[in-house]
Amino acid sequence: MKKLLVPFVVALLVGCCNPTNPKTESMDKDFITLATERYSVRHFSDKPVEQEKIDKILRAAQVAPTAVNSQPQMIYLLRSAEAMEHANQVSPCMYGAPQAFLVCYDTERVCQRGDNGGNYGDIDCSIVLTHMMLEATDLGLGSCAVGMFDAQKAVELFNLPSNIRPVLMLPFGYPADDAAPSDRHSQYRSLEETTCEL
Numbered sequence: 135m136k137k138l139l140v141p142f143v144v145a146l147l148v149g150c151c152n153p154t155n156p157k158t159e160s161m162d163k164d165f166i167t168l169a170t171e172r173y174s175v176r177h178f179s180d181k182p183v184e185q186e187k188i189d190k191i192l193r194a195a196q197v198a199p200t201a202v203n204s205q206p207q208m209i210y211l212l213r214s215a216e217a218m219e220h221a222n223q224v225s226p227c228m229y230g231a232p233q234a235f236l237v238c239y240d241t242e243r244v245c246q247r248g249d250n251g252g253n254y255g256d257i258d259c260s261i262v263l264t265h266m267m268l269e270a271t272d273l274g275l276g277s278c279a280v281g282m283f284d285a286q287k288a289v290e291l292f293n294l295p296s297n298i299r300p301v302l303m304l305p306f307g308y309p310a311d312d313a314a315p316s317d318r319h320s321q322y323r324s325l326e327e328t329t330c331e332l
């Protein structure tokens with residue numbers, strides 16, 4: 135019995151004490167499983183998400199890579215009745231979520247592109263939002279990236295400062311019982327079509 139217990143206890147201790155061990159929430163889920171599990175949830179339950187889970191999603195956003203580590207993201211949490219009423223006014227794609235994020239970038243922090251006069255804000259925000267979606271999935275939540283919203287109306291209704299540019303919205307929460315991936319979710323173009331060795 136002792137012989138059996140020792141390796142078990144050692145494995146437990148190594149798993150818990152190793153600060154580089156990334157598998158804290160989903161002990162046995164590899165990345166591709168998590169990435170494939172994520173789908174655009176378009177019907178949410180009205181159960182609000184616990185603050186602890188929201189904090190973890192925001193932590194995932196914080197550690198996302200950005201151009202020259204400029205970290206230009208400005209993320210607004212929308213969850214009061216008034217904020218969600220505004221969210222529903224700026225987009226038809228909140229899908230009944232009791233809360234959402236509005237992911238923006240700060241024009242005073244964003245890294246400028248040398249090539250075309252633009253900046254990396256949209257790209258940075260997309261990566262930040264991807265981290266958030268995957269963390270939400272890992273926490274048993276659903277989310278949907280939403281580009282279909284009136285950014286100008288969002289600026290007005292949320293009274294955003296002039297240096298803030300909205301990029302994407304992210305309704306998130308517990309999926310409703312009948313939530314299911316759309317047909318598009320599992321329609322992947324082949325790797326032969328989308329990749330090429332040069």
Ligand SMILES: Cc1cc2nc3c(=O)[nH]c(=O)nc-3n(C[C@H](O)[C@H](O)[C@H](O)COP(=O)(O)O)c2cc1C
Pocket residue numbers: 172173174175176227278279280281282283315316318319320
């Ligand atoms: C940049 C971007 C914008 C999107 N905008 C919307 C949107 O406005 N409304 C919506 O319902 N889904 C939106 N989606 C979700 C996509 O339609 C969805 O990711 C795609 O069809 C694949 O399905 P899946 O997410 O279930 O795998 C958006 C996704 C991305 C990446």
